[in-house]
Amino acid sequence: MSNQTVLESEEKYSTARAYIKTFVEFSRLYRRNRMGVIGLCMLIFFVAVAILTPYLAPYDPTTTFSSAFLQPPSWTHLFGTNEAGQDLFSQVVYGTGPSLIIGFAAALIATTIGTLIGLTAGYFGQLIRDLLMRLTDFFLVIPALVLMIVLASIMSSGLTSIILAIGLVGWTGTARVVMSQTLSLREQTFVEASKASGAGDFYILRSHILPNVMPVAFAQTVLVVANSILYEATLTFLGLGNPAQITWGQILQFAFVSGAITTSWWYVLPPGISIMLVVLAFSLTGYSLDSIFNPRVRKI
Amino acid sequence: MVNVTYVAKKILGLLVTIFLVLSFNFYLFRILPGNPFTLLYRGASLPPEAKRDLNAQFGLDQPLWVQYLIYMRNTASGNFGISYQTHASVLGLVVPSLINTVVLLSVASAISIGGGILIGMIAAWRRGSRIDVTFSAATLVMYSMPTFWLGLVLLFVGVIYLGLPVGEMWTISFGTVDMLTQFADLMRHMILPLLTLVLGLVGQYVLVMKGALLDVFTEDYMITARAKGISNRKLLWDHGFRNAILPMMTLVALNLGLSIGGAIQTETVFSWPGMGLLIYRSILARDYPVLQGAFLMVTIAVIFANFIADMLYPFLDPRVASK
């Protein structure tokens, strides 16, 4: 090998070691927050359920058991059955993956938009910042759920429209956080030094500001996922989802529309509790990440 | 006494925002796939006279900017279009629904804010105690629950175990009995949706009040106040509360949009005849004119409420009043 390649591979090795060291340090910090650890464990549990769905669900969720309509929980049907005779336990298990994925996808769109807007508003001049702040305020004053409903119903119903609707509305929190972080980073000397040595704006944004903004943005993302899962459940419940796709919100929608809610508690409780636990898990994790990365957060 | 510049700026902001919302509303619904007639009338095909009529009224064969002006003129004069389903005036549907929602939401907000303030103050004053920890944990759990699901659970409990009525605002027709019985009937219908909304809202108010009060406790003027030898009650209220209420007010204003979301879900579950139920039904029927009108009304209502909060703020914070 030439000298150059040896040097390069040495560099990569030490960079890798640096990453591992940072990660280990981070885990130690994180472990101090007991609530965050509990949240993370719950998350891992649900992700595991999502991955292992075919092994965990006793039946195919669409199979109808013609003799068992709206049966309360029993040993054959752990969560009972719905009005079409389908096993609810299997439905809830099968609903885990889609509920999580939709939440992730929507959150991804929201935080990408939010980060882009936040970076632009924080880095460039006063005029752009004012304009983008007005835009953010505008989106904040419009009731979020109403806007999502309008967007989702305009773009034919289904999962994609829900994901887009949530993503296009839910970026404001991330934008604000990223903007204030960018603003404070911009004033730091290493940015000035970079400019003095002739670096272009995009280079500075990409190599200096973005890496420092990522931790805060990441903590925000986790909280945004929590919100997105709630919104997905709500929008699906209101009838804007795809009936062929099982999510927890969809199960509740069927429960509501079929009128079974006043009679069958087993129909209503498991999907809702699942939503609650997942959102709780993301919230706990998100808050403890936030307290690590965001210096201004006070411990409640 | 109150700064004229402040009021003028806020009124200007109000008008600009309403204008922007109207424009936004216009473009939003023009993105709708399909021909422009789908927005106004849904049917297989239209007879040519009908088309001519609609063209005239809404200028559908004109360029977009002309349609925009016609839309603005229509909206300003109260013409929000006609419902697909009932062919009734959208405005006529939207206004009564809005009133019902305002009734429900204002009572719920009042209880949540009042409760949030009191509980938040207790939590801050007795920080770390069991009552504080319990409330904080309960808040987090409540926050993780979808509002509609909470409604479903309460509906189940209320109907099965308590025999409460469901749907509509009252069972007894208006005017047939005395005020008290009427009011009691209203309460029986309102208690469940009210409880759902309050449980969903109160947690956040508790957290913010507690946080604000804890921040205030670290301020210098608190030490001065203690040094003066005044009673604990005066300390908590005249100094603590009076200052902590400021960020609280900001949150209340910010939260209005989110409470609408909660109201929509609650009304759907309990069939409370408000905006939420109207929106839900218009989604099911793909009744776009109603949806558009409802969106507009709700947003303007929230903007107005924010404006009122802005107007009240100088009375609480003298620094804003004389800026």
Next chain:
Amino acid sequence: MLRVEDLKTYYKTPQGFLKAVDGVSFTLEKGEILGLVGESACGKTTVALSTIRLLSPAAQVMGGKVLLHGEDLLEKTENEMRQVRWRNISIIFQGALNSLNPVLSVKQQIAEAILAHLHLSGEEVDTAINRLFTAVRLDPDRKRNYPHEFSGGMKQRVMIAMALACNPEVVIADEPTTALDVIVQRQILDLIRNLRDELHLSMILITHDLSVVAQLCDKVAIMYAGKIVEFGDIFTIFENPKHPYTQALLKSIPKMEATKARLSHIPGSVPDLTGEVPACRFYGRCQFGQRVCEEVEPKIEQSGPQSSVACHFWRSIEPR
């Protein structure tokens, strides 16, 4: 009148007890201004807060007595203390920036102090506030204004007026001029001097600024790292300081008339009061320090008719 005996106040920290005030004693007579001098974090403010028992939960008085007219304030219940505060001992804080409640008018805040201790009618309170404002050279019509409508110097005057509202016997002024610019500083100091002359105030003036002390005080207590190292009347302290720390402090004041020379300073820094401290806290920075200073704590000894000092070698040190 006010006698502090062997006051000890410690802060609880994860590393152990921080001995912020470790055996401080002094007396204050009627009509006297006592200066409590020392560098930052030497415990002066803690002493002040300890006398009126306004410490944060992390701090605790571990011993000693605070005797006001013979009564030990440390023995009183919280209810009793609430009556003593402001009525008998009031305090003016530094950094008037945030020492006043921003949402209440200045009049409301002073009235609150008055009504907590004296039974006066609304009219009498009003008159009293007018009188106070005039005494501090503020326009009484401005009493309805809010704190943000005053400048820094004016806010400090308001604080002074408020401190005098109940005719206290002792006023503690904690760095009253530190947050102000020099010109305003002068005005406030003049005001304090006038008030002292008119009202025969007894005052504890806490500061790190020796020039302020020179202008106002009758007696001075020099504090270092939680202990009083020298005490005496103002002339003795300035003209014949006995403790090495006092001497170094005086030397570090730049003089207008002197020839241009390097500013002298005291090398080193204050010891960490949570861990092991040398017996004489100044050991390590003191140019006269010897072995015995590290091991045996110097006791306060009488060095003159009105003065005392805590140093092993004070007799043999010649002032430079």
